[in-house]
Amino acid sequence: EPEVTQTPSHQVTQMGQEVILRCVPISNHLYFYWYRQILGQKVEFLVSFYNNEISEKSEIFDDQFSVERPDGSNFTLKIRSTKLEDSAMYFCASSEEGGGNEQFFGPGTRLTVL
Amino acid sequence: GNSVTQMEGPVTLSEEAFLTINCTYTATGYPSLFWYVQYPGEGLQLLLKATKADDKGSNKGFEATYRKETTSFHLEKGSVQVSDSAVYFCALMKGGSEKLVFGKGTKLTVNP
Numbered sequence: 283e284p285e286v287t288q289t290p291s292h293q294v295t296q297m298g299q300e301v302i303l304r305c306v307p308i309s310n311h312l313y314f315y316w317y318r319q320i321l322g323q324k325v326e327f328l329v330s331f332y333n334n335e336i337s338e339k340s341e342i343f344d345d346q347f348s349v350e351r352p353d354g355s356n357f358t359l360k361i362r363s364t365k366l367e368d369s370a371m372y373f374c375a376s377s378e379e380g381g382g383n384e385q386f387f388g389p390g391t392r393l394t395v396l
Numbered sequence: 397g398n399s400v401t402q403m404e405g406p407v408t409l410s411e412e413a414f415l416t417i418n419c420t421y422t423a424t425g426y427p428s429l430f431w432y433v434q435y436p437g438e439g440l441q442l443l444l445k446a447t448k449a450d451d452k453g454s455n456k457g458f459e460a461t462y463r464k465e466t467t468s469f470h471l472e473k474g475s476v477q478v479s480d481s482a483v484y485f486c487a488l489m490k491g492g493s494e495k496l497v498f499g500k501g502t503k504l505t506v507n508p
Contacts, residue, residue: 315494324499327496338495373440382489385442387440390439
């Protein structure tokens with residue numbers, strides 16, 4: 283069964299460093315998402331991406347964040363200069379269509395900023 | 397703003413017990429409602445959904461009914477199994493948006 287994969291499973295970085303979190307969505311999906319969950323808090327939406335552009339983003343997704351689909355298979359989230367409060371589990375998701383259709387989630391990348 | 401409040405966990409049950417996990421929401425208009433489940437080491441998976449008032453979503457013995465009058469979408473299962481041990485997330489999505497708004501998650505442990 284096709285699934286969303288994410289690498290790495292755990293990333294440790296120093297404050298101020300750039301990190302790139304990688305995701306491979308399901309191959310025929312057209313909509314891509316990033317969410318994050320700070321320990322003990324809710325899963326929060328960051329951004330949605332369709333047709334090579336951001337379709338929706340939250341107030342969390344500021345200039346420090348960017349997303350890219352560099353080739354036909356990968357979908358990345360870059361944090362330019364990490365802060366301690368960026369420590370969280372980051373989930374990638376994809377869906378075949380938008381508008382409330384099922385979003386398929388990856389297992390997550392745990393980011394720890396020291 | 398839109399938000400979801402769900403029952404705090406953890407919840408521990410014996411096999412074959414009845415399960416209820418409460419979920420209420422705040423939203424303008426008529427959102428779609430979802431339950432997602434996360435098994436250990438895996439991503440969130442859609443368990444069931446309902447898109448309008450009085451709809452009942454069901455899957456794998458789990459059920460939830462969209463109650464507009466009480467703004468609720470409680471998850472129920474008549475007889476839980478050890479394999480149901482997981483974290484359960486209630487979520488909503490407003491029309492015209494791609495954003496899922498999640499509750500905090502409820503960890504369920506089912507003992508044999």
